[in-house]
Amino acid sequence: MSTQPERAGLEASRLITVLANELKPVPPPQELRFGQSMTDHMLFASYDPVNGWSAPEIKPYGPFTLEPNSSCFQYGTSAFEGMKAYVGPDGEPRLFRPEMNIARFARSAARMSLPPFNPDELLKLIKALVAVEKRWIPAGKGYSLYIRPMIVAIGLLTSNTALLWVMCAPTGPYLKGGSQALSLLAMRDTVRAWPGGTGEYKVACNYGPTINPVQAALDKGYDQTLWLLGDKITEAGVMNVFIVLKRDDGGIDLITPPLDGTILPGVTRDSILALAAAHPARMTLPGLAPTTLLHPSERTMTMTELQAWLAEGRLLEMFSVGTAVVVQPIGNIGYDGKDIALPTFEGGRGPVGQALYERLTDIQDGRFEWEGWSVRCED
């Protein structure tokens, strides 16, 4: 269209900040429930196909008005992200590999036909928001400020009018039991993602259909679902999955399903693979012997294989990973009416999961410098 070049981009330099007159009390860390206490402010911008992006605003968190025929209600046209800000020993707010989340956010938005934005500008804006909300970031291991960027189509189907906002909520450990091993119910009848579907994008449409099956798992006494595609293991709840296997050569395989379109390309997933690959040649993982060779790989894993590995005594650990949980051990899988008990460990995680958890949270909190993954919000 001829108007395209004149449309404004999302520009951090146009940021308008209007602070709340009255600030809310920050709840004590132990009272935090995941994503339930929104901070004082949000980042907000709107897009229309004539003018492009509005000047972004940091403004008091609050409701907005939408037309009843907005396409997001009818067609689920929305994409989102989940990322975290941390405060480390220096008291400075930090983000963890935020460019990966923002790049995925842009891909998810494009998949849902939502308007494009400049990822670098959005990162600058998120840093500005986190700097404003710094007092909300709880200190302490397992605590952080959860950051939820969203982009949602409003107006009619073809209008390409959208709202983008970023909201924040302080958060403690994701699961009540801390690092206790999860008991998962493997789902055969409900399929989270399929070839040609949207499983590799972080779009609203992947989540609504999972609410009922997750509730069914809870009702049966499980903590979460294990998503299957036929016999293939794909994800656990909203997390990627890893299996740790003993090798014949004394080393350890660390495997996770490949990014075949049905798997969310998780930032934690990618980080786990990278950290495992770095041990021990480039860095020793805490608590793991430098002589223990880790062999990370992306490969298909099936329930049949899982049971065989278990029977052979090769399956050492299974865990799920994600921004919310970081590394969460899996101790049991309900499958075809029986429970498959996996190796469990005092304190929760097995040695490989624990080593990766420690190193990852050290990097996130700014206690260990690694490849620029932990990014300061204030220069």
Next chain:
Amino acid sequence: MSTQPERAGLEASRLITVLANELKPVPPPQELRFGQSMTDHMLFASYDPVNGWSAPEIKPYGPFTLEPNSSCFQYGTSAFEGMKAYVGPDGEPRLFRPEMNIARFARSAARMSLPPFNPDELLKLIKALVAVEKRWIPAGKGYSLYIRPMIVAIGLLTSNTALLWVMCAPTGPYLKGGSQALSLLAMRDTVRAWPGGTGEYKVACNYGPTINPVQAALDKGYDQTLWLLGDKITEAGVMNVFIVLKRDDGGIDLITPPLDGTILPGVTRDSILALAAAHPARMTLPGLAPTTLLHPSERTMTMTELQAWLAEGRLLEMFSVGTAVVVQPIGNIGYDGKDIALPTFEGGRGPVGQALYERLTDIQDGRFEWEGWSVRCED
């Protein structure tokens, strides 16, 4: 929960009607664009898990305010329906088999973990809304009032707080070209629905992911997509599909994919199957000889079969059906880089499609009484 019995149901007897002070001008029928001119009023009710359903209201159509962390934005938790009101020769507004839409609406809502409602009460309320908006129903074949019931989760994921509303827009023939034959692009890479997915429900999540592939089809000069699952034909755009085949015994097969979980159980689909089964024993379809025996059936159909039927000269007609289009002929399928030309007919529809279209619209408009399918809004 102990509070459950005290929660209010959706009750038509509690309806509060507040009419708009100023009514909008009704656009001339020829200027109507599908779903773009909302009428003066909407039906509205809200649900919370403590109080249940609010007293339903008919009130001026207008925006509402939502919290940025409403679950519909993050998880696509919404379901909807598409139905139509017609005015026939008697000038009375009518609905077409509305109980089927409302039953599907309740099933879709339940699939998305949205609160339950009494379908009979919702039907009473929709009739009341249509009666209020009677002046908006355009007269004439192919014209009607499109009715969009919606139910959307607001609030936090687990809060089960929801809004239900019904909005209306006058509408003319769905596709600009009237009954001209559609040219469809068969989609291999993007899959609309999958076993274990939500294809059989009318939920927002089924639609957002189709916007890009539909645009890709339009960009290549096609009118719509033909959805495949592997080699299987499933749906066309947002429509069910039928193929008409010549039988060796001189009769005619009318086939459509079975409701295996990947197919929306369309009201028009069901009506077409029923009308075909009634011909000629119980009723003669207009323009079809009583000696022409129709054999409707639900069976899997593949692209391989379609091409074989075409080569054998057995494929007489292919058409798509739905509330919006009623019966729309399909004249071409782009598949694996080539175009498959289907039989086309002067005026658009072939004899079987035309006969079914005529009888169905006669029933919808109240010109032909059939099994109580056309339901008056005012008693």
